[in-house]
Amino acid sequence: MSQANVEKHSPFSCISFSGFNTFVQTIDLMKHLVAPSILSSDFANLQSECDMLNNSDADWYHVDVMDGVFVPNLTFGMPVIKAIKKHATKPFDVHLMIVEPDKFIKDFADAGADILTVHYEACPHLHRSIQRIKAEGMKAGVALNPHTNVQLLEDLIQDIDLVCLMSVNPGFGGQSFIENTYTKIKTLKAMIQAKNASTLIEIDGGVTSANARKLIDCGADVLVAGSFVFKSPNPTETIKELKSL
Ligand code: DX5
Ligand code: ZN
Numbered sequence: 217m218s219q220a221n222v223e224k225h226s227p228f229s230c231i232s233f234s235g236f237n238t239f240v241q242t243i244d245l246m247k248h249l250v251a252p253s254i255l256s257s258d259f260a261n262l263q264s265e266c267d268m269l270n271n272s273d274a275d276w277y278h279v280d281v282m283d284g285v286f287v288p289n290l291t292f293g294m295p296v297i298k299a300i301k302k303h304a305t306k307p308f309d310v311h312l313m314i315v316e317p318d319k320f321i322k323d324f325a326d327a328g329a330d331i332l333t334v335h336y337e338a339c340p341h342l343h344r345s346i347q348r349i350k351a352e353g354m355k356a357g358v359a360l361n362p363h364t365n366v367q368l369l370e371d372l373i374q375d376i377d378l379v380c381l382m383s384v385n386p387g388f389g390g391q392s393f394i395e396n397t398y399t400k401i402k403t404l405k406a407m408i409q410a411k412n413a414s415t416l417i418e419i420d421g422g423v424t425s426a427n428a429r430k431l432i433d434c435g436a437d438v439l440v441a442g443s444f445v446f447k448s449p450n451p452t453e454t455i456k457e458l459k460s461l
Contacts (some may be wrong), residue, residue, distance in 0.1 A: 221247075223455050231452075238286060239390060240422065247459070248432050248436065248437055248438065248439060248459075248461075249275035249276060249416075249438040249439070250273065250274055250275055250276075250438075250439050250455055250458045250459045251274065251275060251276040251277065251278040251309050251418070251438055251439065251440045251441075252269060252272075252274050252277070252278060252439065252441055252442070252445045252446070252451070252455060253278040253280055253389065253420075253440050253441065253442035253445075253446075254269075254277060254278065254279060254280075254300070254446075255278075255280040255291060255389045255442050255444075256389045256390070256442035256443045256444045256446035256447060257443070260294075262299070262300055262303075262305050263451040265446075266300060266303035266304050267303070268451055268452060269304070269306065269455075270303070270304065270305045270306065271452070272451070272452045272455045272456070273452075273455050273456045273459040273460075274306060274310040274455050274459075275306065275307075275413075275438075275459075276306055276307045276308070276330075276331070276438070277300070277304055277306055277307070277308050277309065278309045278311060278420070278440045278442075279297060279300075279308055279309065279311065279313060279329075280311050280313065280442075281293060281297075281309045281310060281311065281312050281313060282313045282314070282386075282387065283313065283314035283315060283325075285314070285315050286313050286314050286315045286335065286337075286338050286386075287313045287386050287387035288387050288388045289388055294323050294324065294326070294327040295327075296417075297310065297324070297327040297328055297329070297447050298326075298327045298328060298460065300328075301327065301328030304328075307330040307331065307356070308328050308329050308330050308331070309330070309331045309333070309378075309418075309438075309440075310324055310330075310331065310333065311331035311357075311359060311380060311440075312324070312332065312333060312334050312335070312338075313335060313386045313387065314338065315338050316336060316338070317334040317335075317339065318339075318344070318345050318348060320343075321345070321348050321349055321352055322352055322366065324331045324354075325352035325353060325354055328365050329350070329354055330354060330355065331354060331355040331356075331377065331378060332349045332352075332354045332355070332356065332357065332378050333356075333357030333358065333359050333378065333418075334356075334357070334358060334359070335358075335359045335360075335361070335365055335386075336358055336359065336360050336361075336368065337360075337361055337364060339358075342358065342372060342405050343372060343375065346358070346372070346375050346376060347375075348438070352426075355377040355378060356375070356376060356377050356378070357376070357377060357378035357379070357380055357418070358372075358376050358378075358379055358380070359379075359380035359381075359382055359386070359420070360379065360380070360381055360382060360400075361382050361385065361386065362382055362383070362384070362385060362396070362397070366379070366381070366400050366403050366404040366407065367403070367407070369404075369407070370407060370411075373407060373408060373411050373413045373415055374411055374412075374413045374415075376413075376415050376420055377403060377414075377415060377416065378415060378416040378417075378438070379415055379416070379417055379418065380418040380419075380426075380440075381397055381400055381404065381417065381418065381419055381420070382420055382421055382445070383397040383420060383421040383422050383423070384421030384422050385418050386420075386421075389442040389443045390442070390443040390447075391421060391422055392422050393421065393422030393423065393424075393427055395423070396408045397419065397431075398430065398431070398434050401417055401419070401431065401435045401436055402433070402434050402435060404417055405417060405434070405435030416437040416438055417435055417436050417437050417438070418436070418437065418438035418439075418440060419431050419436045419439055420440040421439070421440070423439050423440060423441045423458075424441070425444070425454075425457050425458060425461065428458055428461050429461045432461065439458060441454075441455075441458060444458075445458075447458060
């Protein structure tokens with residue numbers, strides 16, 4: 217594969233955030249990304265969890281924001297993200313599980329989001345939401361619930377930097393992986409290639425070392441892992457294991 221093609225198809229082609237260029241350059245261009253979800257981290261020791269992630273093979277922080285309306289759970293918002301951002305040395309992949317996300321796009325940019333992902337099911341004017349995210353200097357992600365067909369993104373795929381395929385119903389960590397996700401990845405990958413887009417495919421929910429290889433082989437670029445990382449005896453080693461697959 218030529219260097220140009222490597223860059224075009226690489227998960228890194230869309231993450232040259234200013235300030236992270238040196239970091240990006242040091243990584244194998246063909247490798248999938250690992251984004252531990254801090255939802256399963258120790259909230260009483262967030263600074264030491266940040267130190268662990270900074271010194272690990274993790275590529276991004278995955279940050280789950282829930283509003284108790286779009287999903288039946290509440291997590292945290294801008295003040296907590298701002299506080300963590302001070303200690304983090306890697307990009308923030310912020311996953312909004314909230315209704316009316318457009319109201320808060322600028323606030324999440326100010327809080328430190330590098331990638332901002334909104335749910336298809338929460339955005340009646342998705343094209344506008346994507347443009348607003350980009351106008352604030354962030355990469356734009358769109359998440360799909362397990363029941364949402366990937367074909368619904370066909371007309372927009374070239375505008376989307378990342379599609380987050382939910383492989384559990386959003387709202388909680390520690391749920392079991394939904395097997396139909398493999399088919400969705402393949403369909404989405406074919407669509408991305410057919411449209412000559414550079415969209416990354418992220419898988420979120422129930423990711424473990426038992427399914428990670430198959431997810432990558434189907435076309436996943438980014439693996440989110442919460443409980444598998446943070447509930448393991450040695451999170452640093454678990455991240456390394458996911459990264460080395
Ligand atoms: C679920 C969240 C996920 C969650 C993943 O609504 O979006 O990011 O933290 O957790 P695990 O890996 O435990 O399924
Ligand atoms: Zn998530």
